Structures are given as structure tokens and as C-alpha cells.
Amino acid sequence: MLDAMRIGMVDGRDFRENDTTPSVVIVNEAFAKQYFSGRSPVGQSFDTRPAFGPSVHYEIVGLVKDVMYRYVREQILPQAYLPLHHTATAAGSVAAALQPMRGVTIVVRTSNDVPMQMAEVLRRAVTRADPEFRVSTVTTQTQLIETQTIRERLLARLAEFFGAVALLLAAIGLYGVLNYSVVQRERELGVRIALGAAAANIARLVTVRVMAMVVLGAIVGVLLGLVSLRYVEALLYGVKGTDVSMLAVPCAVLLGAALLASLRAVLRAVLRAVQIDPAVMLRAE
Secondary structure: OOOHHHHOEEEEEEOOOOOOOOEEEEEEHHHHHHHHHOOOOOOOEEEOOOOOOEEEEEEEEEOOOOOOOOOOOOOOOOOOOOOOHHHHOOOOOHHHHHHHOOOOOOOOOOOOOOOOHHHHHHHHHHHHHHHOOOOOOOOHHHHHHHOOOOHHHHHHHHHHHHHHHHHHHHHHHHHHHHHHHHHHOHHHHHHHHHOOHHHHHHHHHHHHHHHHHHHHHHHHHHHHHOOOOHHHHHOOOOOOOOOHHHHHHHHHHHHHHHHHHHHHHHHHHHHHHHHHHHHHHHHHO
């Protein structure tokens, strides 16, 4: 089980073939934290008292990492893993006799890139093991996760679409503002060129103000995002607003868009400044 689900072993051992009695269990870290103050519980034991029948004594033989059990959004609870035969041979428990096992989930890890191609093979293998067994559903781990994250994936796609539209509009607006500022400063540029200013200085002059506004806007956006952090994290599963990449990537994309939007206006300004006679630009109103 641990190998198939890639559950990391922290301490102790996995189940063995002779672990077929309800005497050994493997617990997770949440179990150790709640009942053993975070210490390794390997070698310790505990008793359970079912609704019917005598209490059952268990020895902890392994400690594993915490994993999601039913749903990806559920809180991780203390978990104890028992050998498969425990359900059928619960030390003579009356509860086990009155409530026989109705279904089992078998986890199989394949090396095939298309695991559903193994569905029919698995069905036949289960039937050969016991003709009374019937396989009702075969699904992949990816399908299970996608089923439980439909809302998150939909929100992500919508955020991606509206983010791309906003980025395009921002790029168009930046180009328009920068181009207009260049036209308004033609007289100043003419004076600077007449005094011997280089093309690189002209390019830096017309872009520094716009880039300063972009950086200021990015800082304000990050601060507003941190303020609304808990509301954003509730929309998307597994997204942490305090993650450095979550903050750095949008800022880098915004700055890149600003640079691309300003590139054409800068080239236009530099070419006009270099090709037009400074005297003409000095006479421009």
C-alpha cells in the first residue's frame, strides 16, 4: 500500500505477509501528534473498544507521513492503517460478523502512460483471484483529483483569461501613454539632441517615468493582494499567497509587458530624434 500510494515512511516498517491479525497498525504523523505529543509511537500500543464485543489491542509498527484520505480539501485527521484481513477476522468481534466487508478499493500502480488500458487486465485478475469478486469501477488517481477540483480549475481558467485580457489592455494603455508623452516632449528632445545627447540617453529618458509608474503600481497591487490574502486562498486549492513565486511571477510578467509595450514607442522616439533635423524639432510647437 505504501509503495503504491507513495506514502513516505517516517519510522518503523511496512506490513508483512504474516500481519493478518488485528494486532498491528501503521499510523500517520497527525495520529502521533495528537496521541503521543509528536514523538515516534513505533513500539507503543493502544486499545479500541467497538460498539459490540471486547476491546482490541493494537501495536504500532510504523509511522508514515500525512496524506489526504477522501477529499483534497479535507483536514488531515489521525489515521491508522490496518492489514486487509483485519476487517474479516476482527478477533471474533461481533461487529465484524454483523457488518461484513461490502467493498474494497485496490490501488495498482502501472508503468503504462495510459493506465486505463490496464482496466480489463485488472478485472480479469480480480475475477481469477476469487470468482465472487466483482470490479464495479476502475478510475485513475488523476481522474479522482480532477473530479474534486472542478471548481478550482474553472476559476483558474477564468482568472487566466481575464488576466490575459487585462495584461493586453495594460500593454495597449502603456504604449499609448508612452507614445503620447514622446510626442509632447519633441521640443525637449530636440534641445537635448542639439546639445549632443545620445540615442541611449533619449531612450532612457522617455521610459524611466513610465517604468517608475509600473513599478509603483506593482507594489500597490502586491500590498492589496496581501491584504485580501485569505479571500484569494479560499478560491484556489493549494495556492499560497505568501509564496515568493506567486508574488514574483506576476510582477515579472507585468514588467515584461511594460517593456514590450514601450519598446515600439522608444524605437519610434529614438528614430524620430535621430533622423529629424534638430532645428526642425526646435521650431515644433
